[in-house]
Amino acid sequence: MIKEVDTDGNNTVEWNEFCTMMHNIRNGKGSAAMATVVKKAQKMFNIEGAGGSTHAFSEDEKNAFTHHLNNCLKDDPDLSDKLPMDIESMALFEQCGDGLLMCKLINMVEEGTIDERALNKKKGMNVYQKTENQNLCINAAKTIGCQVINVGAADLIEGRPILILGLVWQIIKLQLTHSISLKDCPELVLLLEDGEELDDLLKLSAEDILLRWFNYHLKNSGSARRVNNFGSDLKDSECYSILLNQIAKCGLANASDPLAKAGQVIANANGMGVESFIEPKSIVAGNKKLNLGFCAQIFNTNHGLVISEVRDPTA
Incomplete structure (x- = not known):
């Protein structure tokens, strides 16, 4: 990142180089890496604590x-x-x-x-x-x-x-x-993997169950995508788009701009009754807390898990 703004190549950033960098960032011309750091810092509040700590x-x-x-x-x-x-x-x-x-x-x-x-x-x-x-x-x-x-x-x-x-x-x-459990949602038995018992599912945290639920629908959609976290794996909104299409037949988000695509996903979720508090920029930034909350809201509104009754054809 230093090389991106170190125009004279002396491995340090002088005041004039710093000012040029900030000017470019504020006018939308900044380099991707440094601009991301600066914009992220601008979204953080610093609070002074005891002893001068922040x-x-x-x-x-x-x-x-x-x-x-x-x-x-x-x-x-x-x-x-x-x-x-x-x-x-x-x-x-x-x-x-x-x-x-x-x-x-x-x-x-x-x-x-x-x-x-x-x-x-x-x-x-x-x-x-x-x-x-x-x-x-x-x-x-x-x-x-x-x-x-x-x-x-x-x-x-x-x-x-x-x-x-x-x-x-x-x-x-x-x-x-708190409702993401077998007690409140017996349909979660569908998430059992080969060789697992109910006790194995009961040992999973709500977060792990949410990830498994997400991947269950991704697999059923035929997609090769899988989510292993609530951060980077969701940044492009593609997995969200597939999930909502599977459980609520929402149209797939097709915007090329990441923020616009995230906005389409949130609009689709709101359309199925989710009172979401996440914003597009938080999805694109990979905010783990807000993505976890959004996934839980989708699950609580419509988890899309259906246990089909299987009848004995000889009965």
């Missing part, structure tokens, strides 16, 4: 999580003054400060995890009421399987972005994947 978080993930909360909690009367949040703003961190929003989200994973009668719901809560809510949130998050380490009520009340995004993502992930 932590970065993704704007795309913050926007996506905000969008998801707006969708799934929009009808809750206790949150009418909080939702909808402006997706492009930092409202997520402010609105999570009193604990009510995350407690409601936890109860969407497992209803009744938090007894809502114990929640403080009035506007203008004092710090003690917020602390009570946040303690309920932290303890309940642990109960449903979240990893909550070195996170206290004061951190969440303060609205620390890294901690809030980390916890919110864990809860959203559990919410979207």
